[in-house]
Amino acid sequence: QEGSTLQQVQQRDELNCGVNTGLVGFAAPDASGNWTGFDIALCRAVAAAVLGDPNKVRFVPTTGQTRFTALSSGEVDVLARNSTWTFSRDTDLALDFVGVNYYDGQGFMVNRELGVTSAKELDGATVCIQTGTTTELNLADYFRANNLSYTPVNIDSNAEGEQQYMAGACDAYTTDVSGLAATRAAFADPENHIILPEIISKEPLGPAVRHGDNNWGDIVRWTLNALVAAEEYGVTSRNLEELVRSSTNPEVQRLLGTTDDLGAMLGLDAEWARRAILAGGNYGEIFAANIGEQTPIGLARGLNAQWTQGGLLYAPPFR
Amino acid sequence: MSDTHAQTVSFVRDTMLPAATPPVREAGAIKWLRENLFSGPVNTILTLLGFAIVWFLIATFWDWFAHSVWNAGSLAECRQIIAATWGESARGACWAVIRDRWNQYVFGFYPMDLYWRPTMTFGLLMVALAPVLFSASRTIRRTVLAITAVLTLWAMVVLGAPAGWLAFAAAVLIGGFLISERHVLWLLPFSIVYPLLGVWFLWGGSLWGPIFVLVGPLLGWIAWTLVSRIAPMLGVVAAILVTVLFWLLYAGDAAADAERLLSLSIQTVRSDRFGGFLLSVTIGVAGIALSLPLGIILALARQSDMFLVKTLSVIFIEFIRGVPLITLLFVASLLLNYFLPPGTSFDIILRVIIMVTIFAAAYMAEVIRGGLAALPKGQYEAADALGLDYWKAQRLIILPQALKISIPGIVSTFIGMFKDTTLVTFVGLYDPLKSMSDAVRASTDWKGIYWEPYIFVGAIFFLICFGMSRYSMYLERRLQRDHR
């Protein structure tokens, strides 16, 4: 295999990024085929960091089946497809999850009319579930652990799941809470559907790269960290130019490459993080623009707030 | 008792009777009804049942169709319009979604300013097909080509094609029309280069790529002429070898070098931009064009008296026919990368086309084998006795006849394959039926719309497939009549 992933990407002058085939808010093509979403923004940030242009990305839609193969076979350089970081995927599947860009958990959505307020009351229910995901395993485990019975209705895509749920073909729809929120947001009557309080699993979603190319892993990891750190330090796409000139915070200076050429350690130039942040803003900006409370998806920051705000986002120091 | 009875009945007719009209017992329409609908108790029951079915279908779907809305920006708006026009409880079809997402259904995510390119490619396809498909009838050819030319040029103007390309398309379409009027077979060279032109138009990039792809078979042909003097069969092997080696080893670099010397590029459009019917038709046409020759080779191999060749082709054909297409598509999307040298990864559409081709070719081989088997042995013997070698006999005598016999089977394989292009949805491509409809439904505007996309896509598939099967029936009848 000639060269590292970085070299390959630079030679190709394009980043191949594996994404979901269509999950509004995270990754979906619009009517003219432009991809937008939370995961998309991360891809663009990496492309900006590595190639200098956030648009030099090719989005490869992957299904639940094809995503990991696409990555391990080299079809994509990075997989940013709301995939859960699990032990076996990290080890047995020979992937490297380089961080978490969204802390999620699996939940249930039910129709308000059912009068159900807790997942424990779902005994005997019919539950719609997307095949081939960790949610399938979590669901089985949860109901077993609580000694409840259920009938799964396997569905093949999110759109199909919504359809089934809306028609009442299942009592509950289960997937990651973020997905539930996104789905509910698109309903004509969101107020009639509630997301139950139980979160039955930990779903750290994050970008993954192939095992073995640590340098490339570092690049993706630190691009993500740069976005998170940028928010922590108040670096936004709007004030970035100014901070480059005026910031006195040494951490910010190192992040933006005005002192200490950290980029060289990654094999990039000094301004890599600037470009990554400029691509779509810092983590907070990306969140707000794609899935935040102002968007139809309407997700609160919750666990995904900075550690300083009581969340779990915690970028290691740039030094 | 006598043997002379005959004398007593001896009879000669002097005046011939004129033909009379049949006795008319009832008026025409009533007679027809009685004969065709009510000719017995069972028939009467069947007729009533038939009417019941028709009535049920009409009663169920009529107001839904009657209350169609063609112009709205979202499903909610549609429902408002329906409620406003036909009352609160009225149901109605919201065809506005097709109108709204027409481009997406037809072109997928192809860049909007380049829509004229697929349009032109499709228009030129008709010219390329003229000598192959429409050679049988001058009227049909004239109609098809004229309509194609007008429609294509009109669509290109509407879609804002650059003047240069417009002129090019006009030249080819009108030129093709004129040439086909004189001698349709003169268009064959165009048919041969068309696949490469088509690829170039659709995907863009440098023209040198297709040119050097074309150089491969050219070199192969040279090798064949040289070697086949020694032995024709070795000639074929050499030709294939030379072609493949050239493609693998030199074509890429040569094209890149040439491009550096003289740039012949148009804007590149990547595979992930393909979707909707553009994707189906691209995969379908490519699969059809490639599976036919492959199928012929497989069929000949299966008919061969060389044990090894025969066994290999039997194994191949039976294996492919024994597994579902969807598993082969999985192979394309999941496993092909295992089988290729590490680090190579090529276009998913191309991989899918390869698998679809292989799949169709196995079926095609069986169809053609049937045609070969139907030929009388005398044809082979006559060819032998005239001194034609194997390849010439196949090319000039056997295949033309076998293919004609197999036309119905070939076309139904094509139809099956075209329908199967919808399965690419399972490997993440945007087929018009499922992926595209899911994508449309994922947007807030059209969430919850269900029937209309399916009916629309189904209707288009029906038109194409039904048209193909009718045309093949026409062709079959025509060929039968031709040589009698």
Place this chain on the structure above:
Amino acid sequence: MTDVPAPASPPFRPSMLIYDRRYRSLTFQVIVFILVMAAAWWLVDNTIRNLALMGKNFNFGFLFQRAGYDIPQTPIPYTSDDTHLRATVVGLLNTLIVSILGCISATILGVIVGVARLSKNWLFARLMTVFVEIFRNMPLLLWILIVYAIFTEILPTPAAYRGENPEWSMIFFDHVALTNRYTALPTLAMTNDPGSLDLGARVTFNWATIAFATVLIGGLLARRAIKAWAQRVQDRTGDRPTTWWINLAIMTIPSLLLIWHFGLHLERPALTGFNFTGGLNVSNALVALWLALTLYTAAFIAEIVRAGILAVSRGQTEAAFALGLRPNRTMNLVILPQALRVIVPPLISQYLNLMKNSSLAIAVGYMDLRGTLGGTTLNQTGRELEAIVLMMLIYLILSLIISAGMNVFNASVKLKER
């Protein structure tokens, strides 16, 4: 006049490898063999290197790990604690269930439509033509999706059966409930349960089932015996005794006795909580897939049947009529036996297609072989190479079994010719 075959071959020269017909074909085969071997070696070598690069190996051990996921429809007992292997078997059984059901119903419908297309009734024949053309010329996937959509959109949720004055009521004397999730059917229950036969691996057969199967098979054998007896009587006297009432008795009375013995009765499904319980809930995924496969395949079968009947020349009917045979006898004795020979081979390849097409189950989430082994298992274990190879092998074996059946049939009915 000797009969000794002694063909002596001329001495070998290297140029004969190319010029001599016999050796040339040998040469060619050797070249082909080398090329094929080289290609195979190339593929295998690539695979090995790729596996090494990805840090994977080719190993079916994953089949014995815990599967961890649930399957909606399990013909044999299965829980998420079972292995992937068992999940695979469940998937395979689900594939077989929908395939067999589909083959049966598609054949029945196809024969009816095919014969109806030949009917003298203009309206009915046209309707059938429309049916055939519509179903043949649109993708199967579309039909699966549409049928499934009809089920989910038009049928009610179980909740519609709730309350004093429910919006929907159960059909067949309150025994069957149609919902947009499943069809709730009554189950058979016994007051004298004879216990079960354990086949190991948690596969059990109730003795009552076995008893019924025995009675059924016995009945069929008895029917054959009676038919043979009727034939003998006819051979002897020329008159064929009427046997339908004996047959009816044989087929029903022992079963009725068994029902009485085991105290067999129907247990109605009842709406408890979210769903109907106490009955057999046949998921709409199965029903929709089955229906779509049936309709789609029936359209093809109808054409085959029609062609088969048309293939029996008009002269055969005329000859039979001229001999004084009545139309129904002509059909049974002359037309059908001949038409079957024409119909059965393409019919069986339709069965093959149906079996392969059932892999589209994924579209409605029916967990067949593709959904278990080629879906969730593949996905959870990441063993795509092994899973897909195994899945293709299983499909291939099923296909080969079906075609072997076809070959046996073909050989047995082949017309004797000169």
Place this chain on the structure above:
Amino acid sequence: METIERKIDRSQMKVSDEVAIDIRGMNKWFGSFHVLRDIDLTVHRGERIVIAGPSGSGKSTLIRCINRLEEHQSGHISVDGVELTSDIKNIDKVRSDVGMVFQHFNLFPHLTVLENCTLAPIWVRKVPKKQAEATAMRFLEKVKIPEQALKYPGQLSGGQQQRVAIARSLCMQPKIMLFDEPTSALDPEMIKEVLDTMIQLAEEGMTMICVTHEMGFAQAVANRVIFMDQGQIVEQNSPREFFNNPRSERTKLFLSQILGH
């Protein structure tokens, strides 16, 4: 021709006065095409009638009307006193009394020769199988192929197949036999064996109507030759008169074509 003439024992072939088939003013149309026009024909028991005429003149249609393979639209046909109407009983009666041999044999390819011959006796006449088989073997012997009884029709030559077809008809013990160009699908070597069989039948006094172009057969066996053209009976006469002294212009033309080479 000589050989045939010589062999035949005309003394056996008596014609009775009983009427076997009576056709009066019969007309038939295919759609609006008038195939048979005003046919009048009386056939007596024991008569051997040959029908000749150019292609498309309605010969086949005429004899197919006699056992109701085609329906006539006006006029009357009665066979053995049974009038052919759409009454099924009458049709059944007539069909079991009238045997028919087709140009293309129309043997049932999925049954052995013996089964071909016993099928109708067993299912229509309800004859016990043993007895049906015995009868069948007798007739197979008569047509000189008892040894082929267990073969399938596809394994026989054309001439043998046609003889089986004749035997099959005879097994129903018909009173009248219809032949529709029984030899025209045969190779020349096989024509003779089939004609021989037919001559034998004639000698035994079977009432026969035969559409054929074998003029030698007509001269030797027929006691009446009927010439049809454009759906009409143009001339009928004894074979001698017919061949030596044709009276109608059309007949002359036809004979000159047939016997021309």
Place this chain on the structure above:
Amino acid sequence: METIERKIDRSQMKVSDEVAIDIRGMNKWFGSFHVLRDIDLTVHRGERIVIAGPSGSGKSTLIRCINRLEEHQSGHISVDGVELTSDIKNIDKVRSDVGMVFQHFNLFPHLTVLENCTLAPIWVRKVPKKQAEATAMRFLEKVKIPEQALKYPGQLSGGQQQRVAIARSLCMQPKIMLFDEPTSALDPEMIKEVLDTMIQLAEEGMTMICVTHEMGFAQAVANRVIFMDQGQIVEQNSPREFFNNPRSERTKLFLSQILGH
């Protein structure tokens, strides 16, 4: 027969001493069935040989061995000095020197008559198209159907088709012509036109081997008649001797059957 005899100008038909075909001790098996046994046959340039014999005696197989449509297993065949082995070059050479006419014509139905005739010259002999067409027209004129050149074989009568087949062979300018029962699939009216064509060829001195049952043709044209039975040459002689004075018992039996009716 008379007509044929009269027309022929035997003076033209010279037999040279040159050997055209030489078969020595040739044997052939189909599987374990010994079809041809120890065949020895020498044909001189200009000779016209008729092969007769009962069905299945190996006549077709023999002449098909001559242009290697069948492979012999022992013995030697040489045609025009070229020994037939499995060497392709030799086979090609022989085949382009030997024309063959089949019982069932085997014309190519998808090509016009003219294309049928020009196909082999163009593709095998690499004759320019114009020239090939001119030659073809010449031979079509010779077989008296130039006006049918642009029709398809399916539109011609059997006799015309067989004449096209002869013309097609002639277009390759063969030195030897093989005929395998060229008239036996023809209707009687058409036999004569084909025989006439063959006679004309014979008169022009073509070397011919002809399997046929047309004894009139044999008497008129052949200078040798070969009688085969059970894969062996049982008798060969001049036609006059052969017909008037057959020596072997089997020949006598055969002749009595053939000329019997």
